[in-house]
Amino acid sequence: MAAIISRSTTSPSASTILTSVKSTKDSDPPTVRFTNTQDLFDIINSTTGDFLTVTNIRRRNGQKKRCRKFRFRRYNANSRILIITIPTDIHEVLHLGLYTPYLRSTTEESWKNIGSARFRADQGHPGGDGAEGDSTGGPWPERAGAGNWPTLVIESGYSETLPELYKDMQWWFRTSNHEVKIVILAKFDDQQHHILLEKWEEEISSPQGAITRMKRQSITITRDETTNPVSYNVTRGALVLGFRLLFLRDPGPQEGDFVLSIQDLQLYVEKVWAELPRSD
Template sequence: MPRLAEGAASLRGLAVYLFPFPAFATLPRLPWHSPTVISTMAAVFGDMSDHISYKYNFRASGSQPSTPSTASSPIDSTYSSGQSTMSASTPSVAVDDEGDTSSSVSGAASIFEELSSLISEDDKYTFSTAVKLANYIKKRVEACLASSTGCYLLVTGVPDNKEAQIDSLLARRQIRNQVRIMHEPTIKSLIIKLMPGVPHELTTYALEARITSKVVALPGHTIFSLLGIKAARFYGSGGGSKEGDSGFRPATRASDDFPSFMIEVGYSETMEKLRKDAKWWLTASTHGPVTKMVIIIKINRDPPALELEVWVMGPNTATMLMRSRPPTVPACVQSFDIDAAGTVTPTPAANGLRIPYLTLFDVPHPHAADIIISLDELSELALVIFQNGL
């Protein structure tokens, strides 16, 4: 409990530091669990049910927003809207073109299996009962924080219709908010990502706060223009499901639509695992509004450092050679390495992290402008995480 209270205090302090709205001014003087703190957080970051709503299930076939998007594709919006130092000629950092990444059943299973192959034998578990699985996960959550590996678990042999029971058992053990579940029913398996406390929460919160403050600064926008997404479960068109760390959807989207923007954070995982997470979000939402951008962040503890990558759907350069391949595949268009001193190294060279307006939103606005998080702001964000979360 002392560690939890310390973490909550850090989050309150960060709210005032990064997001100095008058409503936050009293937060440091109130208990972290007070109704005022909870209601203020809800007002700033959208419906708090989204932030704890592991019980909500959203499907890729959700209804369309009332006004259609004018962006022809995520990669188009990455280079076409607002002011930016990037141009259409800027090369992407990396393109993931391994096989067909379309959202068919086989494609969804393929992404799951790619991630499964990165999980060590020590982190694989064969399902017997939901109670035993919940007890095992609780032990692993406790061990993960002190470990340099093992924050992804593969569970095989999971019977159908066990998700609700597993959710309930994890909630009873007070660890449900520290777990994110990816389910692939075609092979009766789960991948469970463990999120042990402060490092994950502080990192996602810091980036959310920075983005939200910049959106609110745009004329005609409010704290409700973007709605926060936390542990909600989303179902891809192939039947598989996934819960993300954090994200946003514009207010124009229906409550069961996929988020437009997601954040995935790893405390000790390899970047390759996080890249598979990004790939799922970008390829699973084929019916209705799609996820247009995923930012993945790896936190290194010793020495303190952040690795950050920006992923979107980009042209598949192999399409001309293999017509069976999809026209677009997940691509990394920006990356940033931030060391313990807060020095930021961007690849390719840039003045900051760019999020095009029509990546976050689906509908043009007279006062639309891209969200630019400068290198100084990225440095500031990293140092706050190093000083309060590690």
């Protein structure tokens, strides 16, 4: 079980675009040019992956939610590029399978679950840059109030490439002015039969106060289909989230770092693999 260690696109119609909007795994991400809202929704509803890049879009184009079943991963006002996350089953279990056990280990009195709320850059990006994470949260009451940044962000990707996930991670640290403390990336690669988990933090790297992003952990979980039953091999140990970075204070009695053990990670990846889309 999870444990606490105590420590004191131009097109006449959507149908003509759809042939190019497919899950491409780790090749170039699918990209379309925005023409109108109806076509965009049609394209999103027909996309098989969990990731889509939309160009030529202004902030006002994305204001209509229309019961949308997608998230605004990132929006850059200067380039007018919107990155969309389509929450497929496998995408959701990739991040919730990590965040839910953590959430269970906290109390309502100490943690603010922010979910996929939208965050916007207030300084230096007047055009409306913004993002919606997969799973986010921060300490209560330290981060109470609308618009306060989370300390923990988890981003997952199935058809989203690892370089795009790195852009997500960089956006959270940079745009929050370093208020975000931990970013977890969960990348599924069914071609390599593994899931990659990376934990990113920041540290002051020079006497002048320069801040550097650091990959603190890289865990690979590989599926072995030669065994009966199928087994899952975890390299480089358990996933550990530091208490001080999560809660912005020292741990008290019975408090400590959050740990997902090797056994926890094996169960996690088994549940993820069960959501793998089946080919016809």
